[in-house]
Amino acid sequence: MSDSEAIPVLDLGVIDALRALDEGSGPGLFEELVDLFVTDSVAHVRALESALATGDARLLERSAHTLKSSSASLGAMQLSELCRALEQVGRTNVLDGAVDLVRAASDACQRACKALGEVRA
Amino acid sequence: MRKRLDELKLTGALPSPAGVGLAILALTRDAEFVLEDLARAIQCDPALTGRIIKLSNSSLHAGLEPARSVSEAAVRLGMHSVRSVALGFTLVSGNRAGACGAFDYDGYWSRSLATAVAAQVVAQRARRPAGCDAFICGLLSGVGRLALASVHPDRYEQVLLRAHNDGVELIELEREAFDLDHRELAAAMLDDWRLPASFGRAVATFESPASPEDGADLDARDLTLVLRAAARLARCELVAPDEGLLREVGELIRGLGLDPEALVELGPELRSKWREWGQMLQVPTPEATAPLAPAQNADPQTASGPQVDPMLQDVPRRRGLRILAIDDDAVSLRLLVHHLQRDGHTVALASNGREGLERALRGPPQMVLTDWTMPEMDGVELCKALRSTREGRSIYVLLLTGRGEYQRIVEAFDAGADDYVNKPFNAEVLLARVRAGQRMIELREQVEADRRDRARQLARMAVLNRKLKTAAMTDILTRLPNRRYAMGRLDQEVATALRGGQPLCAILIDIDHFKAVNDRYGHDVGDRVLQETAEVLKGSIRRGDIAARLGGEEFLVICPGSDMLGATQVAQRIRDKVRERSFQDLEGNLTVSLGVAELGGASTTVDTLLKLADRRVYLAKARGRDQVCADAGDEHDRSRAG
Numbered sequence: 149m150s151d152s153e154a155i156p157v158l159d160l161g162v163i164d165a166l167r168a169l170d171e172g173s174g175p176g177l178f179e180e181l182v183d184l185f186v187t188d189s190v191a192h193v194r195a196l197e198s199a200l201a202t203g204d205a206r207l208l209e210r211s212a213h214t215l216k217s218s219s220a221s222l223g224a225m226q227l228s229e230l231c232r233a234l235e236q237v238g239r240t241n242v243l244d245g246a247v248d249l250v251r252a253a254s255d256a257c258q259r260a261c262k263a264l265g266e267v268r269a
Numbered sequence: 270m271r272k273r274l275d276e277l278k279l280t281g282a283l284p285s286p287a288g289v290g291l292a293i294l295a296l297t298r299d300a301e302f303v304l305e306d307l308a309r310a311i312q313c314d315p316a317l318t319g320r321i322i323k324l325s326n327s328s329l330h331a332g333l334e335p336a337r338s339v340s341e342a343a344v345r346l347g348m349h350s351v352r353s354v355a356l357g358f359t360l361v362s363g364n365r366a367g368a369c370g371a372f373d374y375d376g377y378w379s380r381s382l383a384t385a386v387a388a389q390v391v392a393q394r395a396r397r398p399a400g401c402d403a404f405i406c407g408l409l410s411g412v413g414r415l416a417l418a419s420v421h422p423d424r425y426e427q428v429l430l431r432a433h434n435d436g437v438e439l440i441e442l443e444r445e446a447f448d449l450d451h452r453e454l455a456a457a458m459l460d461d462w463r464l465p466a467s468f469g470r471a472v473a474t475f476e477s478p479a480s481p482e483d484g485a486d487l488d489a490r491d492l493t494l495v496l497r498a499a500a501r502l503a504r505c506e507l508v509a510p511d512e513g514l515l516r517e518v519g520e521l522i523r524g525l526g527l528d529p530e531a532l533v534e535l536g537p538e539l540r541s542k543w544r545e546w547g548q549m550l551q552v553p554t555p556e557a558t559a560p561l562a563p564a565q566n567a568d569p570q571t572a573s574g575p576q577v578d579p580m581l582q583d584v585p586r587r588r589g590l591r592i593l594a595i596d597d598d599a600v601s602l603r604l605l606v607h608h609l610q611r612d613g614h615t616v617a618l619a620s621n622g623r624e625g626l627e628r629a630l631r632g633p634p635q636m637v638l639t640d641w642t643m644p645e646m647d648g649v650e651l652c653k654a655l656r657s658t659r660e661g662r663s664i665y666v667l668l669l670t671g672r673g674e675y676q677r678i679v680e681a682f683d684a685g686a687d688d689y690v691n692k693p694f695n696a697e698v699l700l701a702r703v704r705a706g707q708r709m710i711e712l713r714e715q716v717e718a719d720r721r722d723r724a725r726q727l728a729r730m731a732v733l734n735r736k737l738k739t740a741a742m743t744d745i746l747t748r749l750p751n752r753r754y755a756m757g758r759l760d761q762e763v764a765t766a767l768r769g770g771q772p773l774c775a776i777l778i779d780i781d782h783f784k785a786v787n788d789r790y791g792h793d794v795g796d797r798v799l800q801e802t803a804e805v806l807k808g809s810i811r812r813g814d815i816a817a818r819l820g821g822e823e824f825l826v827i828c829p830g831s832d833m834l835g836a837t838q839v840a841q842r843i844r845d846k847v848r849e850r851s852f853q854d855l856e857g858n859l860t861v862s863l864g865v866a867e868l869g870g871a872s873t874t875v876d877t878l879l880k881l882a883d884r885r886v887y888l889a890k891a892r893g894r895d896q897v898c899a900d901a902g903d904e905h906d907r908s909r910a911g
């Protein structure tokens with residue numbers, strides 16, 4: 149946990165690289181990616197919570213995996229790192245201790261969406 | 270140069286004629302070789318055979334029959350030209366794609382083919398040099414660049430990009446990088462394949478602006494001029510129109526003794542021939558006038574005037590792939606699509622393995638780029654599913670793997686994946702992997718296209734053979750089977766009848782007074798009478814009977830399985846129908862005399878059976894004609910007939 153606190157909410161290097169993609173292709177790609185992420189990540193966090201509630205380790209692992217890669221794509225490294233940990237937990241099939249991780253992921257997700265909303269504007 | 274060429278040959282990557290081409294090289298090592306050997310080697314490859322015959326006929330002078338075989342083509346073109354042509358063509362089919370990323374292989378052959386066609390057309394107008402020599406020289410005119418791209422793919426890519434971006438002379442960069450340039454390399458290669466010396470000279474000099482030195486032999490001089498004109502003409506007509514180049518072409522063809530005005534009419538001919546050949550060699554022939562790339566106008570080489578190689582446009586310009594991208598993570602998928610489209614590919618999407626599989630099988634993409642971990646069906650399951658279907662077998666599968674999954678890479682390859690890229694991906698690495706895949710895909714498609722081409726040619730050949738065989742067995746005038754067929758068939762039927770104890774009858778038919786018809790009305794009418802008689806025969810026999818024309822006015826009907834009674838009825842029907850028919854050109858009626866004989870008794874061979882039938886025709890004639898004779902005849906007949 150303390151590790152993930154040291155990681156920034158947003159890796160601005162990734163954001164710059166994504167913004168640079170827009171130059172060749174007209175405006176909108178970056179904004180589009182952010183919107184996609186905001187919509188999707190909320191759904192994935194819900195899936196994490198429901199996996200926890202029903203004890204579905206497989207669902208936990210898969211949702212964490214997907215959220216891990218989409219958050220990494222947008223530089224939301226804190227969230228990505230938490231998801232990596234959750235994916236591991238899901239794989240071990242023992243969900244003890246996942247409660248804190250899911251709550252942390254949910255918070256990190258909100259922070260990431262907020263930060264992305266700010267850079268998007 | 271010889272030594273440098275040998276070194277390059279050792280790399281094994283130098284373009285060289287493949288398959289039949291190699292056989293031809295080996296066969297014709299000596300200057301004196303035998304046409305039959307050459308023709309036999311070429312005929313092993315039906316596609317090549319077709320192409321050579323087409324070239325031979327497209328350089329045809331008026332009044333000559335088109336060639337139908339390699340040997341005939343060799344007579345028209347000359348043996349040595351056929352050899353050049355065969356080598357040239359095998360080179361095209363063997364070097365359709367390669368490893369140099371910046372080298373546009375399709376574009377290269379497309380433009381070479383355009384130059385070839387233009388060279389042939391110009392040479393034909395100028396009446397020198399030989400059209401097919403000009404064609405092959407044009408086709409191979411840039412082979413040095415192909416060779417450098419094949420032997421040094423990476424370094425040549427750098428050279429090409431520098432030449433394109435910095436506007437440095439390609440020749441200079443080549444010498445700097447390889448210690449030789451594509452012109453001398455091309456000449457050395459053509460010499461190595463022992464194509465005529467004039468070919469090598471022409472490809473070595475046609476790009477440079479200097480006029481061919483006076484010492485050069487006339488053939489080489491003409492070829493050089495033709496190539497120069499052709500390269501420019503091809504570029505103007507087929508790639509993009511350019512006033513300046515056209516003026517140069519005008520000057521060049523004036524040097525060949527042609528009126529520059531003659532250019533006006535060349536365009537449509539060039540384009541249609543280019544298309545035709547493109548189809549035959551499976552080289553793309555895109556629509557003209559679309560400028561290749563925005564950078565082209567800024568190309569300092571084009572701007573600087575006459576010392577350009579007008580065909581030198583081997584800058585990156587690949588055709589994109591049809592790619593299906595599959596990922597359950599919408600953000601990654603969107604990024605993936607962005608990068609793939611930026612690199613010129615057409616992308617379809619799916620958000621999980623199952624959906625991806627359905628899409629892939631509905632309209633197979635050339636490449637599937639899929640995430641590994643997905644709900645419903647993961648990447649590895651998708652691989653397995655694809656590989657178990659016919660459509661999915663040849664799709665190139667590139668797997669995206671997250672960190673931590675690398676230990677399962679072997680599992681992925683075993684499931685049928687072709688390659689993998691780590692996630693999160695670096696866009697440049699991903700695109701490079703896709704390009705590497707594209708080379709594999711294009712090679713595979715090339716092999717497949719060649720195979721189809723060959724199968725098509727074989728099928729065409731089989732049809733031709735069947736037609737020839739039928740022709741050899743058919744009487745041209747009446748379209749009935751001829752004597753050769755009838756005798757063979759009768760042999761078989763007699764053997765079958767004897768073996769099975771079945772009856773068999775033969776009816777011989779002879780037109781009465783046919784000589785008088787010919788004498789009175791002429792042979793044309795005589796021929797028509799024979800045709801109409803054949804029609805009557807066809808309309809009178811039963812299923813299973815065989816009617817044939819034996820020659821002259823004599824016909825045969827074989828009646829397998831038929832006894833005397835049945836055969837006599839058939840004979841009687843023929844007699845009646847002929848008699849009742851009003852023949853087109855005849856006044857009055859025509860009649861026939863028929864003899865029916867059955868297998869058995871004294872007639873147990875084809876020979877004795879036909880003799881008996883023949884004797885009965887004779888009896889029918891003796892008894893007054895216009896009748897069927899099915900009996901042995903009595904003493905009275907015998908004395909009359911005797």
